[in-house]
Amino acid sequence: MNECERLWVYGSLLSGFFNHVKVLEGRVVSLHPARVKGRLFHQLHKGYPALLSGSDWVYGELLQIRDFSSVLPLVDELEGYAAGGADNEYDRRMSQVFYQQDGAWLAVGAYVYWYARRDLGTKENPALYLPGGDWKGYMRG
Template sequence: MCKYLFVYGSLMEGFFNYDSYLKGKILERKIARTRGKLYHLVDKGYPAMINGEDYVYGELILIKDFYKVLKQLDRLENFFGNNNNNNEYNRVVKNVEVLDDNTIRKAYVYMYNCKDIKRLTDKNIYIPYGNWKKYIKNINKNAV
């Protein structure tokens, strides 16, 4: 059974949802990556990963009270169950590579439930280097 979660957006340490949902609950954190394609959702202010061959960078985390926290995260990510068309994000299991030792671990990942790829790509910002944290830091640096 999968006990890891890969986060690549607002649930990473230092971002707004980390404090509300994960602070004080992390048993292990590793910098990691997985395959996908990353966008910044302009109208929402957070990222969306869809299937793709790019690398998407984030954190692989092990959480205390994993399934209790996962239920809270499901609500945050608007995940209502497998194969539910109302999901904003689908929770799937993916292979995730830990960067410090190159091991592969299975982890839950919230993937964007893209119903209209043209709208996603036309109205949002593609992040070709797959790192939302770096993207946000660059935006904030350029805003000053």
């Protein structure tokens, strides 16, 4: 996998969810269950997750994307990200992602969208902490 072609997803871009179909379907070359260190929340009014820095394991999917340079702007728009943007909802950062191959955990770099606003858990944006780090499992309940 080429580092610049990797994206780690943990919310509505996961396989089987609406934004995966809308933005990524037909463009995923490979998909691996994977995890990052962080803290995961479900935003109750928005209906999608927020990832913050932390020490929990958060579970998602590591994707290798075909035609990555044309897909990335679509994902940026979906995530409310603009390079250098002062009011980004999410910031896209190269992050360490862990996935299993042949029984061994491997660490690779991939783009991850981290929640950037300071409103998480406020009256305007109530949030539920997901200590298990699995938004897909939470949504499928």
